[in-house]
Amino acid sequence: MTNLMDELRIKIIDTLKLEDIAPEDIGEEDQLVGGELGLDSIDVLELVIMIEKDYAVKIDNKELGARVFANLKALAGYIGEKAPEGIF
């Protein structure tokens, strides 16, 4: 889980070109969307694609997205639960 969260920190920064953010700036319970990171719904969709591509996990509606992208911990938890065996 911790490894996955660390991996996701880097992927989030990379995918969203958050040049002014360091991986350690993303706390596991920090609000991802609308919080200090300044992410919006388009960023979430960009992350949806990254997660489907890299972890084969689909997040295809807004209600689910709001729950999964609440914070890093929730996101890693969902990916950990839904990813097909052998992906990690």
Add this chain to the structure above:
Amino acid sequence: MTDIRVVISGMGLMTPLGSGVGPNWHALLKGKTGIGKLTLFPTKKDLSFPVGEATESFSLKGPPRTHQMALMAAEEAIEHTIGPPDAIVMGCTTGGMSRTEALLKEKKSDPALFSHHSAGSVAEHLALKLKCKGPVITVSTACSSGATAIAVALALLRTGKYKKILAGGAESLCRLTYFGFHSLQLIDPHGSRPLDRNRRGLTVSEGAGMLLLEGKCGEVDPHTIEVLGAGLTCDAFHPASPDPEGRGALAAMKGALGDAGLTPSDIDYVNLHGTGTIDNDLSEAKAFNGLFDKEKPLVSSVKGAFGHSLSAAGAIEAVVSAKCIETGIAPANVGCHIPDPKLNLHPLKESTHASIKTVLSNAFGFGGSNASLVIGRSRKREVHPAMRPARLEVAGMACITGAGNTMQTLSAFSKGSNCQGLLSDKEISQALTPRTIRRLKRLSRMGLSLATAALEDAHGDIKPESVFFGTGWGALSETHDFLKALYETNEQFSSPTDFMGSVHNATAGRIAVKMGATGPNITTTGGDYSFEQALMSAHLLAIDDDKPLLVMGADEFHPVLSGLLDQSVTKADTPSDGGGALIVKRRESGAGPKLEPLFYKNAHENPLVISSLVQCLGGTEKINLDFGAVFAGLPAASRITGKKQLDSFIQTTGFTGPTIDYRHYVGEFASASAAAVVLAVALLKTDEIPMALAGKETVDLNGKGILMLGLGNFVTAVAVHHGEALL
């Protein structure tokens, strides 16, 4: 409100419901839907969503699908008129993309195959086929394009200079929009259900709607139907999401009513934009309920029947609005079974007979661009004389070329040095914060930098209210990267950010957000004349002296696409890009430098175009009195034609002042004239043309202006001068 009424004298439709206005109307009233299975290109099973495909079959030879649909609708619209239209104004976003993306997939590299790529090429195709010699303008404001085109045509007709204009919109289905809306999770897998409580999104479709509009004076004929008014605004809120409060939509509807001289109680039926996305319908419902607080007119969205044909939708729905009035029937809100109680709307369950004299029709789009039209039976209204043409006084300006920013470019240009080349992305974005640009690629960065610098030059105290942006090719980086990612993943994944940024008006929309510009936000596109189209639109729509405008043009060089799409770039030795931006104010008097678009005509099979230009500028003597120098725009792809036109102009007028072939300095890019006009204003301020540009010696302008000529496939003229209005 002017003394010229704009009458709809012909209409044409090509949609998923059928070919021709009659069959479409019949199907719509029966509550049919044109939404069905996608057949145009293959998709994976789990990525197969319903679409609206046009019913007609199109030839794979000849121009792309969009062009063919537009021509069919246009021919229907003009079938009862004699002679070509005086001008064409089209709304279009993806142009020949359906063909381009297939060619790119097959890795084709012959530029000739891409000759119908541009959004502007649809209107140019119509002009060629219908022999229109006047202005050919394309507005590209995403899903509001079709309605915005009608608004621009309305403004053109109200000047009294044109009698009949063909206006509308056309769009064909393509991977870019299909996968793009999917990447934004905005497609309803069950097909669009506008206003329904279970709605999940829109259905991408295609089609064309064309209207022949005629300017009429004199007695009112109550049998005719007019475009009574138009309202254009920008949310200045977000690149792809509507303002949840619906403020921009409400302002557009109010603007259209004000322009028509009517009040909300005059409206009998509202044709909603009603895409079926959760956010659009919520935002539009707020705006609707904000406008109609007591008596509510009939209301429905037809996107459950037609799907959402993006740039064509506003024009198709203008035709639907006119049919409602003609027949006294309002169409049902197909696809809506249980209206969403949160909307507080009562969409028509079935086609309904009613006395319909006046309709309000909405079209909203990415970039927060909103257009509302009021269409109604001709009636006696209070009128006032046509608006005098505005002169646009320059309050601040900026340009970017390969030589650098405004100062660097001007310094190099004045010495006759080369300004060609490309700045790095970093240099272009110097004045912008990493947060501002993290989602922006080259064109948007350039546009935002130009706008910021122009505002700074105006001492930051006059923020623009409206934005007019010309671009020949739009956001090539986003378009390329979107398709590249799509093809690399076997048509599975694509970037929502790139899709959102790929629309031509993404740059202008972002500028509006940054500057809080909530007025009209119009992006025009027409190859080498895109900036002139933007200036012309600004000139037409600048009606308020107190509201500054931003008029600009920019194009990016893209290493893969530019050489395939822009034949002038193909011929150039040095890749170049850049643009120019000017903050202007409408002025009746004052001595500051002014811009005045004077002439715009199609030069194709038009041997009289130069004599017509000379005549329009007031004849030989006046031209020599008004202008001390000519800036000539000679695109490499049409240089031979352009040179002949220039020679003919010089010969006819006996003009002896310096003629500056500005592309020789700034390089080959579609909006080179936007950078050049900034340089012309700078030279006008010094009242001289330096020796390095003039030839043998420095030439005094002696208070005279500079004439900017666009030459080649079209001939355009813009005056840069100090004095009173020239025309």
